[in-house]
Amino acid sequence: MMRIAFDLDGTLIHSAPGIRSAINAVLEELGAEALSLAQVTGFIGNGTLKLVERSLRASGLAAEGAALEAAHERLGAVYGADPTRETTLFPGVRGALDSLKAQGHSLTICTNKPAGPARDILKHFAIDGYFDLVVGGDSLPTRKxxxxxxxxxxxxxxTVAYVGDSDVDAETARRAEVRFGLFTEGYRHASVDALAPDFRFSDFAALPALVAG
Incomplete structure (x- = not known):
């Protein structure tokens, strides 16, 4: 059977509203105005340090050195206190995971979100038992x-495949030379055709059949 890695934010979970609330709490402490959901969603994908850097720059604040490090540490504290707030599973995720496990596939997580909050989220939604391994943005020296x-x-x-939603995920799969499945309802910026996935889906109910095929 296949070993399938999943991205987390924008793929299994709709987390952008909660991430926005956390980053805006940090910006408020720094005297900056709140960012929109669209802005923050556009900053997601390259890890929390890059998220903070982009948010600081968008707010006209210092975005390097000690200022960046302090804001990043503060975001870790704010978001880490409740990483599941304003976060939901995308429809059909649980059923798809059930079917994939029933087919005998091995499932893992590969996310630029730090591993601790990622595990907390999986546990909160009671889907942690589906995954044999969680590789987070702080698990290795490099990130997607x-x-x-x-x-x-x-x-x-x-036999392996990677399922994600974004430009970063598509590029990661390309560099790793593995099949890429695109969830089209996530946080991508480029068109579906530009990302050139091996398979695509907008409804998780379709994923088990795509994998089996």
Whole structure:
């Protein structure tokens, strides 16, 4: 059977509203105005440090050195206190995971979100038991789109695939030279055709049949 790695934010979970609330709490402390949901969603994908850097720049604040480090640490505290707030599973996720496990596939997580909050979220939604491994943005020295995280998440699988939603995920799969399945309802910026997925879906109910095929 196949070993399948999943991205988390924008793929299994709709987390942008909660991330926005956390980053806006940090910006408020720094005297800046709140960012819109569209802005914050556009900043998601390259890890929390890059999220903070982009948010600071968008707010006209210092976005490097000690200022960046302090804001990043503060976001970790604010978001880490409740990483599940304003976060939901995308429809059909649980049923798809059930079907994939029933087919005998091995499932893992490969996300630029830090591993601790990622595990907390999986546990909160009672889907942690589906996954054999969680590789987070702080698990290795490099982050997506560098391929090392995905290589680790897929290690041990003779047949492998990566399921994600974004430009970063598509680039990661390309660099890792693995099949890429695109969830089209996530946080991507480029067109579906530009990302050139091996397969695509807008409804998780369709995923088990795509994998089986």
């Amino acid at each position: 789109p560098e391929p090392e995280m995905l290589h680790k998440a897929l290690c041990g699988g003779d």
